[in-house]
Amino acid sequence: PIDITSFTNGVGTVEVGTTVNNIDLDWTLSKTPATQSLNQGIGSLATATRDYTASGTYTSSITFTLTVSDGTSSDNASTTASFQHRRYWGSSANTSLTDPQVLGLTKEFSSSRVQSRTLSPSAQYVYFAYPTSFGAATFTVNGLLNNAWTLVQRSVVNASGHSEPFNIYRSDNLLTGTYQIAIS
Numbered sequence: 001p002i003d004i005t006s007f008t009n010g011v012g013t014v015e016v017g018t019t020v021n022n023i024d025l026d027w028t029l030s031k032t033p034a035t036q037s038l039n040q041g042i043g044s045l046a047t048a049t050r051d052y053t054a055s056g057t058y059t060s061s062i063t064f065t066l067t068v069s070d071g072t073s074s075d076n077a078s079t080t081a082s083f084q085h086r087r088y089w090g091s092s093a094n095t096s097l098t099d100p101q102v103l104g105l106t107k108e109f110s111s112s113r114v115q116s117r118t119l120s121p122s123a124q125y126v127y128f129a130y131p132t133s134f135g136a137a138t139f140t141v142n143g144l145l146n147n148a149w150t151l152v153q154r155s156v157v158n159a160s161g162h163s164e165p166f167n168i169y170r171s172d173n174l175l176t177g178t179y180q181i182a183i184s
Contacts, residue, residue: 001073003030007066011058011081013109017162020058023081026051027066034071040064059083084109085164087130091121091175097168099157102129113137113167116182121175128183129156132165139169140182148172 010024025038027050037044038052040062045052054064061083067076090105097105105127113134119126128137132153139146149169156166 002033002068002070002075004028004066004068004075004077005030007077007079009064009079009081013082013084015109015158015160015162016083016085016164017158017160018059018083020081021055023054023056023058023062023064024051025054025064025066025079027077029068031070033068036066036068038064038066082109084111085131086110086158087113087115087128087134089115089117089119089126089128091119091124091126093124093174095125096152096170097127097129102127102156102166102168103159105129110134113183116180118178118180120178123174123176125173126171126175126179126181127168128181129166129168132167134167137167137169137183140184142180 005028007027011020014020033047035044036047040054058081061080063078063080065076065078068074086107087110088102088105088107092101094101113130139149148171150172152168154166155163157163
């Protein structure tokens, strides 16, 4: 049977607020198909084609599905160009953070507040910041429930120019040492 051995896009994951004008799609097959097509209004493709550039203005996640057939069997695979928010964490001696200071913390793409970090502040506050839509946090520090956190809710403008309501948590006290902090 025919098999799609890989199907990827050139965007991967980008930050909400980014505009993508072209999404390059590439795939490999176990053998030459009798037919192949892409969704999203693209339709049938020549059987020798193994790449396609989807042109448009993309500002939110989009999934492309490739369907191939050898006349007897068929296969399909999907790839998503993903637009996600980032969450941030780190330490600072500042009692509050500006947008550039939030963006300067350690960051990663995520769709959840749930995380576990080991931080080693030195006479600093510990900060966690993430979109308000991820919900309220419960903190466990070194294995014990900990309520010594101050929450500020305000909009943060990300590096791509998108403004999003954020939960910005700061430890109530300046901390020194190594702390295992889990957020649920």
